[in-house]
Amino acid sequence: MHLSSLIKQKPKELVHHVLRRHWITFLPRIGTFLILFSVPIILYLLFKSVTPGLLTGGFSYPTFVLFASSYYLSIYLFFFAEFITFYLDEWIITSDRIVDIEQLGLFSRSVSELDLYRIQDVTSDIDGVIPTFFNYGNVTIKTASTNAHIIFKNIHAPNKVRAALIQLAQDGRRRKNRSHQKNKNVLAESKNKVIEGTIE
Amino acid sequence: MIFLPLYLPLMLYALFLIVFSLFMAVNIYHISESASFTIPSFIMTSVIAFLTLTTLIITIVLLKDVNWTEMLPLIEFSSSNTFIQ
Numbered sequence: 001m002h003l004s005s006l007i008k009q010k011p012k013e014l015v016h017h018v019l020r021r022h023w024i025t026f027l028p029r030i031g032t033f034l035i036l037f038s039v040p041i042i043l044y045l046l047f048k049s050v051t052p053g054l055l056t057g058g059f060s061y062p063t064f065v066l067f068a069s070s071y072y073l074s075i076y077l078f079f080f081a082e083f084i085t086f087y088l089d090e091w092i093i094t095s096d097r098i099v100d101i102e103q104l105g106l107f108s109r110s111v112s113e114l115d116l117y118r119i120q121d122v123t124s125d126i127d128g129v130i131p132t133f134f135n136y137g138n139v140t141i142k143t144a145s146t147n148a149h150i151i152f153k154n155i156h157a158p159n160k161v162r163a164a165l166i167q168l169a170q171d172g173r174r175r176k177n178r179s180h181q182k183n184k185n186v187l188a189e190s191k192n193k194v195i196e197g198t199i200e
Numbered sequence: 201m202i203f204l205p206l207y208l209p210l211m212l213y214a215l216f217l218i219v220f221s222l223f224m225a226v227n228i229y230h231i232s233e234s235a236s237f238t239i240p241s242f243i244m245t246s247v248i249a250f251l252t253l254t255t256l257i258i259t260i261v262l263l264k265d266v267n268w269t270e271m272l273p274l275i276e277f278s279s280s281n282t283f284i285q
Contacts, residue, residue, distance in 0.1 A: 006234065023240075059272045062206060062263055066213045069259040073220050073252060080227050080248045087241060088234045101234065106226060 007092055007099045016168065017093040019161065021154040022136035026086050033079045040068050081106050091152045093161075093168065098141065100150045114150055116172030118143045122165050124158035141165065207268040224252075 009015070047055055055064050088103035098114045119141055126137035131154075139152040139161050155161060231241050 058270065059204070059206065062266045063209050065259060065262045066209050069255055070213060070216050072255045073216070076248050076251050076255075077220060077223050077227075080224070080244070083241075083244050084227050084230050087244075088230060088236060090234070090236075103230070103234070106223070106230070 006101075007094070009094070010096065012095075013097075014095040015092060016095065017091075017161065017164065019091040019093070019152055019155045021086060021089060022134060022156050024130065024134050024136065025154045026083070029079070029082045029086070033075065036075045037072075040071055044068075089153070091150070091155070093165065095168065096172065098150055098165075112150065114141065114143065116165075116169045117176040118145075119165065119169040119172075120144050122162045122169070124162040126158060139165070203271045206266065206270045206272055210268055224248075 007015075044055070055061055085103050085105060088101070088109075090101050092099040092101070095116075097116055100110075100112045100114070102110045104110060121140075121142040123140045123142075124137060125140075126132055126135070131137050136154050136156050137158040139155060139158045140149060141151075142149045152158070152161065228245065231237065231245070
C-alpha cells in the first residue's frame with residue numbers, strides 16, 4: 001500500500017513530513033533481545049559442566065533441542081513485534097492536516113486526524129542528557145478543544161518540526177479564511193440575485 | 201512405568217511452528233498495511249528471516265539422527281525412587 005492511499009490523500013494535498021520515533025529509543029529493546037538470546041547458551045554451558053549426562057539422554061536431548069529452538073523462535077517473534085510497535089507509530093504532516101497513526105500492539109491500532117487550521121499551541125521539549133545529545137524529544141500539539149491534542153513522541157529535531165508546524169498552521173488558517181470569504185461572497189451574490197428576481 | 205512416544209514433543213513443536221508462522225504473517229501484513237516498506241523495515245525483516253532460517257536449519261541438523269518412533273520410559277516407578285530419564 002502507498003502512503004497516499006493510507007491517508008486518503010486529497011488531490012491538492014502535499015505530504016510535508018513523515019515522522020517516526022528516533023532510532024536510539026529502540027536500543028533498550030535490542031539490549032533485552034541480546035540478553036534473552038544469550039540465556040540458553042549460558043544455561044547449556046552450566047548444565048554441561050554440572051550434570052553432563054542430563055542433556056545426552058534419549059528423551060532429554062531432542063526435547064532440549066526442540067525447546068531451545070522454540071525459545072529462540074519466540075524471542076525473534078517478540079522482537080519483531082516490538083519493532084513493528086516501535087516503527088509503525090508514525091505521524092504524517094500534510095499541507096492540510098496531521099495524521100497520527102499509533103500501533104498499540106500486534107492487534108491494536110489507532111488513527112486520528114487534526115486539521116492544521118485548528119492548531120492553537122505547539123510545544124516541543126527535549127528532556128535529558130541523551131535526548132539533548134541525539135536531538136530528539138516530544139512535540140505536543142493542542143487545539144481550542146481541551147481533549148484534542150496530538151503528541152509526536154521521541155521524534156528527531158523537535159524544534160525544527162515545531163517551527164514547520166507553526167508555519168503550516170498559519171498557511172492553513174489563511175487558506176481557510178480565503179475559502180470562507182469566497183463562500184460568503186457566493187452566498188451574498190446568490191442572495192442578491194434572488195432579491196432582484198423577486199422585485200422584478 | 202510410563203512410556204512416552206518421542207514424536208510427541210515433535211508434534212508440539214510443529215504446532216508451535218504453525219502459530220509462529222501466523223504471527224509472523226500478521227507482522228508482515230502490518231508493514232504492508234501501514235505503507236512502511238522502507239530500508240529499516242526491510243533490514244529488520246531480513247535479519248529476522250535469516251535468524252529464523254538459521255535456527256530451523258540448526259534444529260534439523262542436531263535432530264537428524266533421532267529415531268522419532270521410539271517409545272521412551274519417562275518416569276520409572278520403583279520402590280526406592282522416582283526419576284526422569
